[in-house]
Amino acid sequence: MKEFFDISHLMGLPHNVSTHGDYLDYMTGIVHILMLVLFVGWGGFFLYTLFRFRASKNPKASYTGATGKLSTYQEGGVVLAEILLLFLFAIPSWAMIKNDFPAATEAVEVNVVGEQFAWNFHMPGPDGVFGRRSIDLIDTAINPLGVDWDDPASADDIVTVNELHIPVNTPIIANISSKDVIHSFSLPNLRVKQDAIPGLTIPVWFEAMETGRFDIGCAQLCGLGHYRMHGWLTIHTQAEYDDWVQNYMDEVEEFGR
Ligand SMILES: [Cu+2]
Numbered sequence: 001m002k003e004f005f006d007i008s009h010l011m012g013l014p015h016n017v018s019t020h021g022d023y024l025d026y027m028t029g030i031v032h033i034l035m036l037v038l039f040v041g042w043g044g045f046f047l048y049t050l051f052r053f054r055a056s057k058n059p060k061a062s063y064t065g066a067t068g069k070l071s072t073y074q075e076g077g078v079v080l081a082e083i084l085l086l087f088l089f090a091i092p093s094w095a096m097i098k099n100d101f102p103a104a105t106e107a108v109e110v111n112v113v114g115e116q117f118a119w120n121f122h123m124p125g126p127d128g129v130f131g132r133r134s135i136d137l138i139d140t141a142i143n144p145l146g147v148d149w150d151d152p153a154s155a156d157d158i159v160t161v162n163e164l165h166i167p168v169n170t171p172i173i174a175n176i177s178s179k180d181v182i183h184s185f186s187l188p189n190l191r192v193k194q195d196a197i198p199g200l201t202i203p204v205w206f207e208a209m210e211t212g213r214f215d216i217g218c219a220q221l222c223g224l225g226h227y228r229m230h231g232w233l234t235i236h237t238q239a240e241y242d243d244w245v246q247n248y249m250d251e252v253e254e255f256g257r
Contacts (some may be wrong), residue, residue: 005026005029005030005033006025006026006029007029007032007033008022008025008026008028008029011025011028011029011032013025013028013188014188014189015189016189016190016191017189017190017208017209017210017212017214017235018187018189018190018191018192018206018207018208018209019206019207019208019209020093020096020097020191020206020207021190021191023093023096023097024093024097024191025191026089027085027089027090027093030085030089031085034081034082034085038078041074101173101203101205102171102173102205102207104173105128106171107170107171107172107173107205108123108166108167108170108171108172108173109123109124109128109130109172109173109174109175110122110123110164110166110172110173110174110175111123111130111145111174111175111177111201112164112174112175112176112177112185112196113144113145113177113178113179113196114176114177114178114179114180114183114185114196114218114222114229115144115178115179115180115183116180116181116222116223116225116229117218117222117223117225117226117228117229118144118161118162118229118231119161119162119164119185119216119218119229119231120144120145120159120160120161120179121158121159121160121161121163121164122145122147122157122158122159123157123158123159124153124156124157124158125155125156125157125158125245125249126156126245126249127153127155127156129153130153130157131147131148131149131151131153131154131155131157132147132148132151132153132154133145133146133147133148134146134148138179144159144161144179145159147159149257156249158245158248161231162216162230162231162232163231163232163234164216164231164232164233164234165233165234165236165241165244166208166233166234166235166236166241167235167236167237167238167241168208168209168210168211168235168236168237168238169207169208169209169238170207170208170238171205171206171207172205172206172207172208173203173204173205174192174194174203174204174205174206175201175202175203176194176195176196176201176202176203176204177196177197177198177199177200177201177202178196178197178198179198180198181198181222181223182195182196182197182198182220182222183195183196183218183220183222183229184196184218184219184220185204185216185218185219186216186217186218186219187206187214187215187216187217187233188214188215188217189212189214189215189233190206190208190214190233191206192204192206193219195220196220208235210235211235211236211237211240212234212235213232213233213234213235214232214233214235215230215231215232215233216230216231216232216233217229217230218230
């Protein structure tokens with residue numbers, strides 16, 4: 001049954017590498033199937049009425065219209081299908097993705113801050129504590145997030161632009177916000193898309209199942225440079241990720257912030 005309704009391979013979606021992506025793809029697939037049934041059904045009905053009520057056979061308009069109950073049952077069937085889709089598939093899947101948040105202690109956390117036209121990433125580093133950030137310390141050239149480098153918690157923090165590195169098979173909590181206009185943090189291969197809104201911090205979580213290098217996009221038209229607001233997501237094995245963090249720390253030690 002599930003195989004029959006799973007048309008995700010026909011929809012041209014990017015290869016899914018997240019644990020929750022299959023639920024969304026399956027949902028998208030069955031909505032497409034329902035829309036196909038409605039399109040063929042209503043289109044056929046339209047063609048039938050053009051023929052059935054053609055002027056040559058119906059010179060005088062009927063003032064009562066159709067008297068059969070069939071269209072009522074059809075409408076009822078469509079409503080029923082949509083209720084089932086909503087309550088059996090859409091709401092449970094969405095609740096699972098939105099509500100079953102992993103504990104922060106088991107997850108890798110990252111602050112994602114959009115700006116025209118780049119994605120800034122701030123990770124707490126090995127101590128798991130984010131350093132203080134202050135709007136007064138923002139310097140677009142050297143400190144785009146305004147991290148307070150005098151705060152002891154900042155010492156091992158990782159700050160990158162358009163480069164997000166995460167470990168595979170580990171829940172990731174991303175706190176999404178924006179410095180200027182509305183952007184949308186988009187990881188097509190992980191089926192993650194969340195608006196980045198100035199003044200709000202919106203958490204999303206996901207877990208990657210495969211390693212690799214994937215696109216980070218901005219899915220809201222955010223200005224003239226929107227087209228070049230692109231970053232890279234690198235999903236490492238745990239060992240590679242630890243190496244990457246270590247390399248980052250070594251470089252900070254050698255070259256400073
Ligand atoms: Cu943008």
